[in-house]
Amino acid sequence: MARTPANVQPGQIRERIIAAALQLFTRRGYFSTSVPDMARAAQVSVGSIYHYFQDKEDVARELFQSLMKGLQEALAKIAQDKDTAHDRCRAAMAMLFELTETNRDAMDFMLYAKHRDFLPSERPVCSSKPFETMRGFVQEGMESGEIRRMDVMVATSCLFGGAIRMITARLDGVLAEPLPDSMDAVWECAWRGIAA
Amino acid sequence: MARTPANVQPGQIRERIIAAALQLFTRRGYFSTSVPDMARAAQVSVGSIYHYFQDKEDVARELFQSLMKGLQEALAKIAQDKDTAHDRCRAAMAMLFELTETNRDAMDFMLYAKHRDFLPSERPVCSSKPFETMRGFVQEGMESGEIRRMDVMVATSCLFGGAIRMITARLDGVLAEPLPDSMDAVWECAWRGIAA
DNA sequence: GTCTATATCATGATAGAC
């Protein structure tokens, strides 16, 4: 009866646990999700979870780090493909909007979850690598003269703050239309605010 | 030894519980705070908490609603004192910045806490009364010609999104200087973005 | 109205079979 099926690659179980955890953490929240819940959703046993991970917090940490890594890679690709600060920032915003639509749970967990509560060792989102990269885009834009000279933190917050607000609204179910539909309008406001 | 002291007004205990809950919820998180923790911090007994509130969730709900009410009153006062959309929105942003400095925990709980997880009945923050009022400011600004015509949700998100990002950065300890120091710079970016 | 002490329950984590 498919117990320990031989056709399942060992690594696959780990992925299944991670995927199930993402769903449950975003839908019910971290603390309302028990380890047996995760086991049921991933169709593995509790013992398997504790075999692959140290504890529940460890699952959340690995999930968070893998999502951040994906985001960072997308930003790195943008940095390669685009030349100006304008094009890089616009591509970054578009990427965030699209990711929200294609992988809602991932965006929810990265942006909305209060990691402080269950990942005390993790640094706050706004000092994470991806946010650092986005600040780098803005910094270079100031040096090239595309963006007005000002505090980089202020400029980055203003450039992406509106988009992030729209994303949370979308995640809360307050926005009916897909985010990319608003991309042009949001970008125009954002860029006008900081452009030289 | 000061058990059931006669000089303590009955209503005071309720306030003490609320105040202690705010501190603990923001510092340790809702789920990591037990009712005995709250009792200890408020210097009351567990029984008293259950006398004044139905359960732990009820404490969080009343706390949240009272904070939202305070914010709403501040916005109503701004609507009275100021005439133009420009002045109203600017005053609202300044008020949010100051509140973050004077009552950090309150702002943290309102803005940063993931209420979905423990207050399922409560509506998401961005469809709450205060945010509605702020959207009203923006709407009127469009009708008066101060603000470019566009989707009101987009305009409001862009106008206040940068400020909110700065507030969360400040709450995370990433910003060293008090927020009011950045008020002029943030406001200039925000208003430029949507001004007619 | 306020307290202390406790019943009840669910969770995270483990032990040991296969």
Next chain:
DNA sequence: GTCTATCATGATATAGAC
């Protein structure tokens, strides 16, 4: 490596004294 069954802990909520 994966499973099931179990343990120990700590939480919520209540009962009953004062």
